[in-house]
Amino acid sequence: MLNDPGQWLAFALSGWTTTWPTQLLAIIWILWVMSWVLASFWSGQTKKHVMTWESLKYRSPILVGAILFLPLTGKVLGEKPLWQFGSLGIYVLACLVLAGISFTWWGRIHLGRFWSNAITHKEGHQVIDTGPYGLVRHPIYTGLIAGMLVTGIAVGTVTAMLGAALISLGMGLKARMEEGFLTAELGADAYGSYCRRVPMLIPFLPRT
Numbered sequence: 054m055l056n057d058p059g060q061w062l063a064f065a066l067s068g069w070t071t072t073w074p075t076q077l078l079a080i081i082w083i084l085w086v087m088s089w090v091l092a093s094f095w096s097g098q099t100k101k102h103v104m105t106w107e108s109l110k111y112r113s114p115i116l117v118g119a120i121l122f123l124p125l126t127g128k129v130l131g132e133k134p135l136w137q138f139g140s141l142g143i144y145v146l147a148c149l150v151l152a153g154i155s156f157t158w159w160g161r162i163h164l165g166r167f168w169s170n171a172i173t174h175k176e177g178h179q180v181i182d183t184g185p186y187g188l189v190r191h192p193i194y195t196g197l198i199a200g201m202l203v204t205g206i207a208v209g210t211v212t213a214m215l216g217a218a219l220i221s222l223g224m225g226l227k228a229r230m231e232e233g234f235l236t237a238e239l240g241a242d243a244y245g246s247y248c249r250r251v252p253m254l255i256p257f258l259p260r261t
Contacts, residue, residue, distance in 0.1 A: 082204070115223030152199070164180065182251065191231070232253075
């Protein structure tokens, strides 16, 4: 029985978060979430945003994916990794996760006060096509998708990989919805031209 709050906390944080070196991946993501929440206060005033019910199209797979991605889910289901990389392999994969997270921060800082967690039109919003936005149209999503997929592969459980895939799907859906919204708000000439010049999520791929 879990009668003590400490026991509940230990159970919630069990799974791949308590075994080194996969614990390193959990530390990386926890630090990223904390820093991202703090940075959310650095954002401009919203002029218009996508309605909440419309955002469910991308939020739903992200939410389900996040639940599956949680170490607790695999623990409750009694999952075992399908493979193990060993310490060196995990360290290499952790570096790839850090690279993805760094790309999200590059995009976040470069976007400045135009950033928002939701799909919005900020006051004074304009097309940003420099820095990471000259490589892909959605560098924050690119970094998150890369980091999530690598983490899922590193953990090696079905739920972690499926969760990472669903989160990635949600990010892709959000990117598509965001582009339709920004095209309408900023103009087909300005944003449409940007879309024709810069790939959506993967650098150097044909424009979509």
